[in-house]
Every structure is written in structure tokens, then in C-alpha cells.
Amino acid sequence: MDTTITQSIISVRDLSKCYWIGKVPFPALNRVNLEIYDNDFTVLAGRSGSGKSTLLNIVGALESADTGEVVVDNQNILQMSADQRTQFRLQTIGFVFQAYNLIQVLTAQENVAYVCRLQGKSKLESLEIAAHWLDAVGLGELGSRRPNQLSGGQQQRVAVARALATNPKIVLADEPTANLDTVTAQKLVCLLQKLHDDFNTTFLISSHDPDVKNASSRLIKLSDGHVIKRWDEALPPADPTQLSCPIKNLSLSQRLRRLFEGNPAQ
Amino acid sequence: MSHTQRIVEPVIVAVVISNLIGHLRRTLLTITAIAAGLASLIFLWGFNDGLHRNMLSNFQDAIIGSIQIHRQGFFEHPRLSLYLSAPERVIEALETARLPHWSRRLETFALATSEKTTEGVMLIGMEAEREAQVTQLAQRIGNGRFLQAGDDYSLILGATTAKNLRVDLGDPIVIVGYDRFGALVAEEFTLVGIITSGEMGLDRGMALTSLRALQEMLDMSGQITGIVLRVADDRLDEIAESLSLKLAELDLEVMPWSEMFPVVQEWITLHNGFLYLFVGIVLFIVIAGELNTLWLSMLERTRDFGILMAIGTARRQIGLMLLLEAALLGVIGSLLGILLGIGVILLTNQTGIDLSVLLGSTSRFYVDPVIHPQLNLDHLGMTVISILSASLLAGIYPAWRAVKLQPVEAIRNG
Ligand SMILES: Nc1ncnc2c1ncn2[C@@H]1O[C@H](COP(=O)(O)OP(=O)(O)OP(=O)(O)O)[C@@H](O)[C@H]1O
């Protein structure tokens, strides 16, 4: 469906945000305008302090803005009440943070099932959905483990499973690979890309990671709170060999199995 | 969306339980602290209530009974002229009220004179056959015997008085007093028993004889100054009230022991006051301890709460998690505390706690050396409710702080 692909799902207009420490202003975003289209895999790049996290947090209704307008999935999120924001985060957004995404006292499966249960699904159904998504991220066997029994990469994959388990319109990931070693980071990127390919979900990911950038269909670069560069379909299609995922033509489950088989501890 | 209408969603409860189990050591420590605090309070109350009950029972059993009925003003100024004018009507009232434990008395001040010296005494004429209905006085005789039916001019003295008079069993004692018209009367009695109770009030200043002998001596045949009643503690006030209503037209005073000796009641109130203070201290410790646990646990989980909010948990639900955690700790701790406390009371109630080593024989005021702790439901309820609410209260501040968390900051700083 070509029309849905070009439809804007995130629309940011003249967005500004300034942090104040006492009387000293720290501008984080300065009149940002951007458009993210449905089913895009967009990477937000930029130096540390350029405003990536701030932008993601505002788009995810975690933070307020000073001026501007943010429309996500046809909802004007800056006008929302606290309860509406909570519901919006639950129903529309899937979050993946840099690290320590998981609740330590819950197992991997319970962590994923938690959001489904928040959505009102039964315990049984939620656990089933969680098992399905853990399977999809290659952790089908490790559902009963607690986060401290999982590697950093595995924990991030659980977080990805949780982000997708609510069937969100948009997955927001703030430097999801920053705490991982290169190889593990690459595998996570592969996974994100494949999940994006297989499911009708928009991904907006902030990253310094060149692998992540390569995986993107669009790249937005921020500097000092401004959008300074935008590549819309300008990137060459991601090179599978460079991504160390030479398996792009297999089905998702085959690819996942390949990717994680014999290496569950990574 | 049905899930937003529930007060506590099951998944929130599940997270709370996972958290309590996930930090098992901390959970058990907190529960143990609450349980131990509550159990020790329950036991202290039990001990306290057992001691008071024992003391009150001994106090009433010693000589005064539970309720005394005299002519109005007699207790304040015991004069023979204030004799009970219609004792049979009082007794009739007692019988119809199904109060069988009564005994008549005739009381007056007198001088007891031995061959060596003289002592002032309260001279009480009592019904030997009926006295056991109202007091355990007969058990306090350490030397000789108690009054018997058919006794004539037999006398019983307290040990201290007997010692002061330098008399022994079988010795003659002359009692000198005034009759109700103010005329001097004297009679010779024979010492048949000596009270060795260890209580100052009994061992000193008391002379007992048979009601009939005293009536004869005072020329008051058939007359008495008072009726003593023994009733169950929990019905005391009710009975006193209904009797005084019933006997209203007779110009009588119906006095429960607590009215005759308010200082005893005050002492008990004061003693309970100390326990309330103690309850307060333990409550403070429980609150501080649990607050500390919940606060640390909240700080530790700041990031978790940030994440939970980011992925769609409402602030209300975050607050509920902490309140629920506090409530669960409080309820489980309290349940264990109740079981433990009551268990210890039931156990010690059977065996008794022997304090004879601690209590000198001189200092005890109608208290037996072996205390049998008692369960008083009022005190139990009050203590349990306090501890429970304290433990809930301890959850409020951490919950409030958690609700105030900004998700972004919580995730960044947590
Ligand atoms: N809570 C805050 N208080 C004050 N200034 C803040 C706060 N959060 C962010 N900033 C400032 O806002 C600007 C943008 O920060 P942001 O975290 O969005 O950057 P970033 O691109 O995510 O950086 P990084 O790559 O290091 O994560 C920075 O100058 C930062 O110092």
C-alpha cells in the first residue's frame, strides 16, 4: 500500500524546548520541523547534546515542550492530559531505552507480558503474546530468566520484544545499542531492521552507531537542537554484508534462528 | 477500556508480589520487625491486663468486695447512727436481681486493749457463713482460724495489730467502743485467728468478729451498716447502676470498689498510660523501620518507576504499588504478630509467669507473684489497628514521592 507508506505519522512543527537550571537556559531543541512517515525506519543522528533524547521523549509524550506542535498518529500530544499521555504511551508507542529497560524482579516473559496486561489483556493471553515476541527476538527459551540472568544484548532484545508486544504504531529507541559491544550491537540492529521489515511499525531510533545509520531508510541529523541534514530515501539501500546479516532473503524466523542459533549467551 | 476502571489492576498486584518475593530478605526482615513489635505489644498488654485483673480480684477478695451498699454518707463518715434502715428490702432487691453473693456487715471504730497496750481498730462484725460469698478473707488467716458459725465473742486481728498488742491466739482482748447513742460499751473477746496477708491494709488496724456478737455488744440486734457484694468484673458498673436505681428511695449509697478506692483505678489508668506510651514508641519504631525499607526500595527502583511510567503505567498505579507493598507488609506482619502474641499469652496464661524473684514480698500490692497474662480484646484491637495503620502510613510518603517522579529524570538518574 503505497499511500500508507508516504503518510506522515509523526509531524513536528516549530518545536522548541529549553531546560532551565536556575536562571540559566539550556536550549535543547530550537524550532525543529520534521516529518516521519508511516513504516519508516528513521535514525536520529547527532552529537551528544544535540537534542536527540529530548526529541524522542517529546514525541513519546514523556516530556513537555515549550512551543510548537507535535502530532503523532493524528493526536496532538502536547495538548494531552496526563492520563491521555499515559494511554498514548501504552497504546501507540513502544519504548526502548539505552540500558536497564527491564524490571529486575520480573522474568523476561513477565516484563513483556506486563504491558499487555496494562492494556487490559488477560494474564494468559499476555503471557502467550510475550512468548511469541520473545520467540521473535530469538529468546524463546529464556523467558523464565530474570534480567540479571541475561546478557546486555539479550536484555535489549527483551526490551524490543516488550516495545512491540503492545502492537504500537511507533517504536522509539534512544541509543539502544550504546551499551553493547560492536558485534552485539550489530546483531541488535539486524534484529530491529528485520522486525521493521516484517511488521508494519514505524521505527525512530537515535544513535551514534554507523551500523544503525546504515540500516535506516531515512536519516535525520540534529545539531544544537536544529535539524541540519535530512536524507529522505537518499541513502543507498542497506548493504546486508556490511550489516553482517548475510541472510536477508530468508524468512524472519529462519533469519532469527540463524542469527541466534548456537549462540544463546550473546 | 475496562482496565482503567479497576481500582487495583491484578498486574499491579502481581508486580508488587514479585517485588516482595524478589527482595525476600528485606521483605522478611520488615515483616519480622512488624510482627515482633506487635507480638511484644500484645504480650505486654496481656501481662499488664493479667496483672491488673489479678490485683483487682485480690483487692476485692481481700475484704472490700466488689460493691458495698450503705446508708448515704456512711462510707465517708462511718457512724453507727447511719445504719441500714431496711436491710431486708436491699436483700430482696439482690435476690430478684439474681445476685447471690452478698454478706451483711456491721462496722464501727473501737479500741482494742490487751494486757499490755491499746490500739485503735476498725471493728467489723461479719457473717461467718456468708463471708466466703464475697471475699477470700478466710484464706488470709495465717495463724489460728477464721470465724465460724456459732462463734461468740471470737476475734480476729491483723498480724501487725496483734504484734503491737503483744497478744497471741487464745489471749483475751477487751474491745471498747460507743454504741449508736454515744454510750461507752466494752466486751471481752478471745483471739482465735491472725491475718498474715502481707498487705498493710489488712494486717493493721482491723478487728473482725461475728455479726451476732457485735450486734449484741452494741445492742443493735438485727441491724447492720452495710452489705457487701461480689460480682463479675465486667458487670460491675452495670449492676451498681441498676441497684442504685432500684434502691433509689431508700437513701442508700451503692458504691463499686472503684468509687470507694479511686486511687486503685487511677493507678491502673496510669499504668495503662505507660503502656500507651510504649505502644507509641513501638509504633514509631515500626513506622521508621518500614518507612526506611520502603523509602530505600523506592529510591532503588526510581529508574524502574521511570521505565514503568514510560511504557504506559499511570502515576496512580505507581503510587498504588508502593501503598500496596506497605499494606501487604503491614497485614502479613500484623497477622504473624497477632498469632505470635496470642500464642505467647495463651502459653503463659497456662503456666503463669513467676515474678517472685523480682517482686520483693513487701512491695506487692495485692499482686500474686505468679502472673497469668490475659487477652483483652479492646487492647488487642487497639494495638493491631495502630500497628496496621502505622504500616500503611509508612507507605504514603514513598508512594507520594514515587507519584511525583518525572519519568525522564527517573530514567536518567535512577
Ligand atoms: N534535565 C535537563 N536539564 C538541563 N539540561 C538538559 C536536561 N536534559 C537535557 N539537557 C540539555 O539539552 C540538550 C539536549 O540534550 P539531549 O539529552 O536531548 O541530547 P542527546 O542528543 O540525547 O545527547 P546524547 O547523545 O549524549 O544522549 C543538551 O544540551 C543537554 O545538556
Ligand SMILES: [Mg+2]
Ligand atoms: Mg540522549
